[in-house]
Amino acid sequence: MxxxxxxxxxxxxxxxxxxxxxxxxxxxxxxxxxxxxxxxxxxxxxxxxxxxxxxxxxxxxxxxxxxxxxxxxxxxxxxxxxxxxxxxxxxxxxxxxxxxNSDAVADHAVALMLAALRSIAHGDRQVRRGDWRAVRGRELGALTVGIVGFGRIGRGVARRLGGFGSRIVATDPMLTDEQVRDGGAEPLDLAAMARECGLITLHAPGGQTLVDAGWLAGVARPLVLVNTARADLVDEAALAEALRDGRVAAFAADTLAGDTAGTASPLLADDLADRVTLTPHLGAQxxxxxxxxxxxxxxxxxxxxxxxxxxxxxxxxxxxxxxxxxxxxxx
CATH class of the missing domain: 3.40.50.720 (NAD(P)-binding Rossmann-like Domain)
Structure with missing residues (x-):
């Protein structure tokens, strides 16, 4: 034994x-x-x-x-x-x-999209303070949604978004354009997503930084960003600045760099609390x-x-x- x-x-x-x-x-x-x-x-x-x-x-x-x-x-x-x-x-x-855990993470990604678009966590905190002022959000179905990484989880997200009516685009270096289309999305590279998407969700493997200062400089409209993959996909300092200057409207994630070690992240700054929604690795839970x-x-x-x-x-x-x-x- x-x-x-x-x-x-x-x-x-x-x-x-x-x-x-x-x-x-x-x-x-x-x-x-x-x-x-x-x-x-x-x-x-x-x-x-x-x-x-x-x-x-x-x-x-x-x-x-x-x-x-x-x-x-x-x-x-x-x-x-x-x-x-x-x-x-x-x-x-x-x-x-x-x-x-693909279905669980895909569910959680969509939950974070809605939480970010409708200021769910911020609204809850407001009400608990007795503040009932409305915060105007966006409808998921009105947006072009970019899926970065189109494996099991990314394709699961695409299936779920089909019910909302969103335009869905995706990129994955391991797939052909035809395979992306077969998964229910239009092929579009990451640079073009910065110009065309209102929301981008990350489902790529770690070991690379995709959202950095250079990429954020190409964002054409206030963007909502969701990350249920790996923390190192995001340059958190660059993202914090993009949230402050309005290029990124909101960020929702299930992970932060150094989170299990308790390392402070620039995304935890008090002045960003109304635009940043975080969960403690709940995606697969x-x-x-x-x-x-x-x-x-x-x-x-x-x-x-x-x-x-x-x-x-x-x-x-x-x-x-x-x-x-x-x-x-x-x-």
Missing amino acids: ATILATSRSFGDGSRDLVGELERAGHTVLRGPSDHGLDALREALAVADAWIAGTGPVTAEHLDAAPRLRVVARYGVGTEAVDVAAATARGILVTNTPGA TVEAVDGMGSIAVANALAALEGIAPPNPVNDPDPAALAARRREEQA
Whole structure:
């Protein structure tokens, strides 16, 4: 039986008791912090056979501290925080859970669009102060909406927007124009979106900055920007200035740079509170998404431990390195 380390905040918190299921099957489940602080995880990593990993970093140093580890089962789709090359070199499988939270994040993106367009959070704060003055907003169906990143979540957003009557445009470097059209959007590049869109929603992978001072300089009308993807897609200092000078009318996001570490963001400034709406990584936090991510991560981990191909592999580990790790276990 295996020792399984779980560091995702919401693992097993849905309608399925995944921890109980694993324990009843004879496995030991250890919990660890979601930020993956190495010192806090050393003891668990030393005995872990599988790691159901949250959004924190999984570095070569983490892997070196885990001599028995056979699989890192990411709880979610993104693997940019995982040193996949280091895992591959050590014979460790990396898996993810594609599609498990797509509907939840697409729902949340549309919710943030409406919250930003209609000043929902600001209006709530006003009423609680006894201030019933109306703030005029915009209708989603009257806008051209740009979707940056047209994978599962981006296409899910497009489907939802169809009911509002918005003109929908999209860009994705991995797709042809015809594939974009098949997903329900007109192809339009990011620079043109700055000129034509009233609202842009980000669903691209991290590791790049798309909204920076140069791009914001090309915005032709007050823009609403939504980010339910990765914080590093946005230059927050440049965006704060664009909010102040009116090029960006509102920003709504489920993430900020350094948010889990408590780092202050320029977007949290008091003078921007009426134009910035933030949620604490709620995009994937539905019962259905939590169950989906958890069950897929468990299936990936158990398959890898049983020596069979997992449903959702990300890498192809070095078989010689894997054999060496197994010899070390048996020594």
